[in-house]
Amino acid sequence: MTTTKDDGFSLLKRFIEQTLRIQCSNYKEDYIKRRLLSRMRSTSTTTYEEYLKYLHEHPPELENLRNALTINVTEFFRDADVYDLIRKEVLPALFRGRKTIRIWCAGCSTGEEPYSLAMILSDLMAADKTLSGQIFATDIDEVVLKKAKDGIYPEKSMGKLTDTQIHRHFTKLPDGNYQVKPHLQELIRFRPHDLMSGQPVSRFLDMISCRNVTIYFTEKQKDELARTFHSALVPGGIYVMGKTEYLGREVEGLFSPINSIQKIYTKKD
Numbered sequence: 001m002t003t004t005k006d007d008g009f010s011l012l013k014r015f016i017e018q019t020l021r022i023q024c025s026n027y028k029e030d031y032i033k034r035r036l037l038s039r040m041r042s043t044s045t046t047t048y049e050e051y052l053k054y055l056h057e058h059p060p061e062l063e064n065l066r067n068a069l070t071i072n073v074t075e076f077f078r079d080a081d082v083y084d085l086i087r088k089e090v091l092p093a094l095f096r097g098r099k100t101i102r103i104w105c106a107g108c109s110t111g112e113e114p115y116s117l118a119m120i121l122s123d124l125m126a127a128d129k130t131l132s133g134q135i136f137a138t139d140i141d142e143v144v145l146k147k148a149k150d151g152i153y154p155e156k157s158m159g160k161l162t163d164t165q166i167h168r169h170f171t172k173l174p175d176g177n178y179q180v181k182p183h184l185q186e187l188i189r190f191r192p193h194d195l196m197s198g199q200p201v202s203r204f205l206d207m208i209s210c211r212n213v214t215i216y217f218t219e220k221q222k223d224e225l226a227r228t229f230h231s232a233l234v235p236g237g238i239y240v241m242g243k244t245e246y247l248g249r250e251v252e253g254l255f256s257p258i259n260s261i262q263k264i265y266t267k268k269d
């Protein structure tokens with residue numbers, strides 16, 4: 001029996017839900033199809049059935065598919081323990097050496113990551129008025145960057161924020177969405193930037209947070225990026241990676257771990 005295109009799509013969706021635990025119904029069908037097509041192009045398969053067979057025969061492709069499906073996924077305080085360390089140890093230690101710090105949030109998607117960092121920065125600045133900071137937030141995708149700049153989020157995005165954080169940093173809009181207050185937006189400069197360009201967005205940075213971005217990159221590109229970050233950081237500057245990311249062998253000598261589980265590193269000179 002031959003299956004129609006849509007039967008193949010249904011089989012593939014069921015496979016994704018069972019194997020990757022990604023609920024396809026949470027996404028627009030068009031979006032899922034676009035992402036699948038991009039993976040099908042990369043694996044030289046032409047039908048959903050062929051791609052499903054490919055997945056069964058090439059298990060590493062599962063991770064590529066997961067990444068393709070979750071490409072812009074982000075949230076406020078993603079990995080709460082990482083942000084705890086940033087709040088309690090990393091930023092206070094940076095501020096012991098200087099009164100103003102510069103942070104680059106690279107691959108910032110729709111803005112939840114730089115706004116999370118801005119909330120921490122703003123709290124530290126409120127506790128000590130002599131402190132200041134600036135966050136450069138960049139992404140290659142101008143559509144998500146526009147959302148980041150607008151800083152408007154639906155109620156379901158606010159789950160990890162405390163009532164105090166929501167009250168202090170957001171305004172509830174008449175339509176039920178939440179808008180980031182100007183004091184946070186003023187800490188961040190959003191701009192488009194391609195991490196493959198080899199150019200940092202700025203130099204003399206105290207911290208770079210580039211999380212859950214390099215999973216799409218080749219080993220060579222990841223190494224080049226680590227070198228770019230190393231050159232853009234001040235001595236003792238901090239590099240925060242995603243929890244599933246790692247430093248390649250060629251570049252691991254450039255950084256030493258502050259916390260290797262939370263993937264927080266400091267620049268070695």
Ligand SMILES: C[S@@+](CC[C@H](N)C(=O)[O-])C[C@H]1O[C@@H](n2cnc3c(N)ncnc32)[C@H](O)[C@@H]1O
Binds near residue numbers: 113138144211212
């Ligand atoms: C999964 S999101 C991660 C968002 C956020 N950093 C986090 O951890 O929640 C990955 C982001 O990296 C961006 N990205 C992918 N390739 C990029 C590149 N070459 N240069 C800059 N950003 C890139 C994507 O557009 C996407 O917004």
